[in-house]
Amino acid sequence: MNMPKLARMSASPLPDGSVFWLADGTRCPYCDTVLRCDPEPLANGASFRLICQSCHHDIICVD
Structure with missing residues (x-):
């Protein structure tokens, strides 16, 4: 049985102490x-x- 590969994750801390x-x-x-x-x-x-560092479109915005 083939199992799907799981993506590696990168993390960045946010000023309020949570992690993206x-x-x-x-x-x-x-x-x-x-x-x-x-x-x-x-x-x-x-x-x-x-934002995308190439085309500068918003990808995710959390208010």
């Missing part, structure tokens, strides 16, 4: 670039967004 996890190899749906696990904290510290 992203599967390695996740690609931008707009330009197909591999995304880095580098979320950008927003003003209140509990919010963040992940």
